Amino acid sequence: MDKYAEISVFLSVADEGSFSAAARKQEMTPSAVSKLIARLEQRLNVRLFERIAGTIRLTQEGERFRAAGARVVQAMVDAEDAVHLRDADISGLVRIHTALTTAKYLIAPRLPALLDRHPRLRLDFVLGTERADFIRQGLDVAIHSGRPTELTLVGRPLMLRPWVIAAAPSYLERFGAPAHPRDLLRHRCLNFTIRTQWNSWTFQDEGDVRTVDIPRHIGANQGELLRTLALQGLGVVRLAHFNITGDLRAGRLVPLLSAFQRHSEEDRFYLLYPGGRSLAPRVRAVVDFLAEQLAGPDV
Structure with missing residues (x-):
């Protein structure tokens, strides 16, 4: 890897504050990023990051290298912009x-x-x-x-x-709210007819990851229709947070089983x-x- 690429990776680590986040940004593995930083520190004969209790932060030398590296990257951007299409x-x-x-x-x-x-x-x-x-x-x-x-x-x-499990107030008034993921088996649930892995809802329960295969009361191949059905009080739904964030804020849908939710890569x-x-x-x-x-x- 050339020195410019090394600087780019270093700056990503400095900006993100973690090797794993920088790895995602650079499309590398965390171990590759960690090894690259170690080689860079060895070549420069300084420590660029302090590693304390699982966190990292820049040393004084790292801060100076960050400022100089940012100028190098900006110069490269300016050079490329000069020849790119407007x-x-x-x-x-x-x-x-x-x-x-x-x-x-x-x-x-x-x-x-x-x-x-x-x-x-x-x-x-x-x-x-x-x-x-x-x-x-x-x-x-x-x-x-x-x-x-x-x-x-x-x-x-x-x-x-992130996924959110939710139902309309009208549904909860008729059928009550599930207190535990296993209670969903007794509820009317709205689910996908495609991507069947989306119909297995995964929860964090007392430190264990548990998956519940949810039988569907009504199915659809589009989340937007499932949202509409949930708003009509027809069942419990599991949809992306961005899909229903406005409904949650307005109270049109009520989040359920939040204590059991988990997010996966x-x-x-x-x-x-x-x-x-x-x-x-x-x-x-x-x-x-x-x-x-x-x-x-x-x-």
């Missing part, structure tokens, strides 16, 4: 595949900023919960949860997608795009924008 020159169609709820609640509110930055871009959304087929569907970019397995795609990790969003070749400027513009907007905080 924002106004970025144009053409970009096809994006993702689920309806992701497009509606996470991407659509951010599109004005993207199109203000690149007014000549055009976007087509291909909506679905199935995994994207880039060649058959003519796609440029996709956003899905779960680490990608396709060797031809780059997967940039984004935010986590399996529910992290990934930004997918073809690897092994240079991206067209129009695609690179969209990829960089979405990575910037959806990198966190987790929602």
Whole structure:
């Protein structure tokens, strides 16, 4: 790895405050990041980070190296910007595949900023919960949860997608609220008809991870319809937090079993795009924008 790349990794660790977060940002493993920092400290013959009780913080030497490294990175950015296409020159169609709820609640509110930055871009959304087929569907970019397995795609990790179990007040008035995950087996539940792993709800119970296979009273292949059914008082639903955050705040849905909730790396969003070749400027513009907007905080 060249010195510029080393500085980039070092700055990621300094900014994120952890090796694991920097590893996600740099698309590396935490052990690779840790070894790189150790080699850098050995080459410079200084300690850049203090490691105390599982946390890290910059030493005085690390702070000075951070300031100097930031100037180096900015100089490289300025040099690349001098030869890149101007924002106004970025144009053409970009096809994006993702689920309806992701497009509606996470991407659509951010599109004005993207199109203000690149007014000549055009976007087509291909909506679905199935995994994207880039060649058959003519796609440029996709956003899905779960680490990608396709060797031809780059997967940039984004935010986590926490799940929330909830029901409408009208449902709870009729049927009561479950006090324990096992009580869900006696309730009317709304669930997906696709991605059957989403129908196994996982909980943290007294330190153990337990999974409950939830029978569905009504099923659908789109989370937005399940949300509508839950709002009608038809059952208990488990949906992404960003999908129902407005309903929770307004009291239209009531969160349930919060003490048993757990969040898994399996529910992290990934930004997918073809690897092994240079991206067209129009695609690179969209990829960089979405990575910037959806990198966190987790929602």
